[in-house]
Amino acid sequence: MPWRRLARNRLSFAALGAILVVTLAALLAPWLAPYDPDEPDAAAALASVSVRHPLGTDLYGRDQLSRLIHAGRVDLLVALSATAIALTLGATLGAAAGYRGGWVDHLVMRGVDAVMAFPAFILALAITAALGNSTANVVAAIALTHVPIYTRLIRGEMLKARETEYAEAARTVGNRPHQIVLYHLFPNCVPPLIVQATLAMGFAILTVAALSFIGLGIQPPQSEWGQMTAEGAGYVVSGGWWLVLFPGFAIMLTVLAFNLVGDTLRDLLDPRMRGVR
Amino acid sequence: MGFGRYVLHRLLLVVPTLFGVTLISFTLVHVLPGNPALVKAGSLATPEHVAAIERQMGLDRPVHVQYWRYLTGLLRADLGESSSTGRPVLEDFRQRVPATLELTLASLLVAAAIGIPLGVLSAVHRDTALDHASRLLGVGGVAMPSFWTGLLLLYVFFYLLGVAPPPLGRIAADVVPPTRLTGLYVIDAALTGHGTALLSALHHLMLPALTLGFAVMAPLTRMVRATMLEILESDYVKAAWAAGLPRRRVIYGDALRNALIPVITLLGVIFGFLMAGNVVVEMVFAWPGLGHYAVTSLVTKDAGPIQSFVLFVAVMYVLVNLSVDLLYGLADPRIRLR
């Protein structure tokens, strides 16, 4: 019954396509957006969808479609940077902990435990609040809450590999340089890292959106999907649906796409991680 | 006895974790820009006045002394003061915790009441339309930001259909809240037989609970489904069936009962999601709980409430996880009787 595999793959391809579309749109935003996202147009303020403004306009008459496309850049950029930083930092810490063991391992794991004692979003909120409202701080906050994931992952792989590599090293004459061990061990870690990073992208986007929604993080005039939703929230009770529907939908679509691709990657790259389908 | 040691071990582990939590929450606020003494003194205060308040608040002491004061203060249940409300944070908490608790419990109920049966049916009728639909819902649900879900529900049920109340709080403005016994309006109204309040409270609880419940439902459904599938394939389910027990009874009796045990462990994770979701959902529906309190304090850079909120959530998270571990140990005889 190859049907299930095919269907799953088609969905994943669609998801991959969605990610590409979103990324391209973000990259080409200045050329793709029909209007200047910050350009007000009082005459067309708070207008619903129309041919001129396919996604409507906001209080200032700014075209929502253009704002949406530009906002996508911020979301993707924040998620990407946060994930990259978390991955690098987390992997390094995990490698150190797993490879060296001893007090290094102990210290790192205590730190991981402390970070994981907080629900991730709450911690990101607290860090952003502490450091101040800026894009960089949001990136740092999200990155910090994601570090434990990668630390644990790499540490686990290191511990597993250490058993075999050391056994071999013990048998061979002379010491293996640390570099070789890392070169051997790291390729093993890459597949699960990629899977986690992909899935983490989704979480990162949801986090930055939620933070911006409550007023932390990305500040105007920079637009961001969550922030756009917040701006439109007040109008829902009086019937203004377009300001809320589209940014939120953009978030959902992008996160969904990353999750689907991540799940597929997990199935393909690491059968061990495969749960019951 | 094995289990006794297990309990003790878990309890002991909690202590350093709690320590770490207080350390982090103290550090965070210590880094907070802005001078709390300045905020408290007001913008018209003289530098001497600010300095006096700084001394009073202990802000001129070295960091570790401040931490110690903070820690001992915590043990005395002194959470500081809120610069914006002017009241002790503890007071504000006392007022707001029940609101958040009510929302959290209601959401958990929604998530469990829909999520668990959905997961079970999904597993029992694997690969049918129901299964695919529920998995789609799960995958989609996880991707939907909770503020979006809430706002969409508001639009549909309040604006379009008119069945939901405006997002103005826990109870209609013209209804007197029930006498405070637990602080949970629904329970209190039921206990005091206050019909109008009960209905109004439920009415207002509806959308927020649905929003938050839906947000945490997905991982629950997925896990119930996965566990159930695993168990349905297990030898003992087959053996029970082979012994003549009707298949229905085996599935909804044996299999389900076994499947629910690991679900207990998920409750800790779900609690974390609920706490996070609370912040957002309370803002969307103007629900006067802790999350709302925290966010409004953030805007005014009010240190006390933020710090206490973060600490409270973290401590609760740790305690919930501990309780979950212990509960799981009790439920699974393989751990209870080592």
Next chain:
Amino acid sequence: MSELLEVHDLTVHFATEDGLVEAVDNVSFSVRPGEILGVVGESGSGKSVTAHALLRLIRPPGRIVRGEIRFEGADLLALPEARMGAVRGARIALVFQSPRTALNPVLTVGRQIARLYELHQHVAPAEAWRRTIEMLTLVGIAEPERRARQYAHQLSGGMCQRVMIAMAIASSPRLLIADEPTTGLDVSIAAQILDLLRALGRRTGALIVLITHDLGVVAEACDRVAVMHAGQLVEIADVHTLFKRPLHPYTQALVRSIPRIDREVAMEPIPGAVPSLLAPAPGCRYADRCARVLEVCRRERPVLRAAGASHEVACHAVEVESGTAVR
């Protein structure tokens, strides 16, 4: 002498993601009253699937494609499911492989047996519990009252096996199928279990089908033996004949591969491996491993033919050599 159980052309397929697995292919055999039938073969030979099929425990993606199972005058495969529920556990009982995993970890073992009494014999819980304790004593468990309140993980492998047997014979079934009852057990415990099964068989008059990969078990406990390979039944004979005069090349190889304590023999492993049951070749599935393979073997599946008193073999080479080949 009428057989109590007759199986004709039982065929079971599994639809997997990689294709159709033909796990059991036209298996036919019968069990006579008062005898213990051993079903022997390597893992993957379809023994367990056959056992499960007898109780109609095959669920999607598995399917019983065709066959007839005559038991107590009825064809089990034609019964409505409701009637089948009355057969399982009550008329035919199955003792599963790996007893510990076949017991529910969160119910006491006593409860798992007692509820069967409540179900099949319609007795009250108190009476069911009393019978459970009785049964536990019967299967040789010491301190039955204490053990009955314990959970599977607190019992040894041997005890779990006894509990499983207790569950199986709780309602005095007519046919008891024991799937690998001694695997994973200590040799002395295994011997006790076999003795127990034999004693129970004699005592209750139940027919016993013993599934195993261990020829030693077969030699010790069985009266007749059926040999399976890759889902096909290749030979069936009484136990003495099978060991003294095996006819099928596979049986011969199996017998030859048993280590012997009384004389020096070269232990010959069977060449090759069990062929994949995924879209298998037509014809005899032993063909690729067989020293006496003929051209017809790969084309046509051999059918069980009589080769002596209560001795049947499915092999073209045997037919040719004994001159009984049709072609």
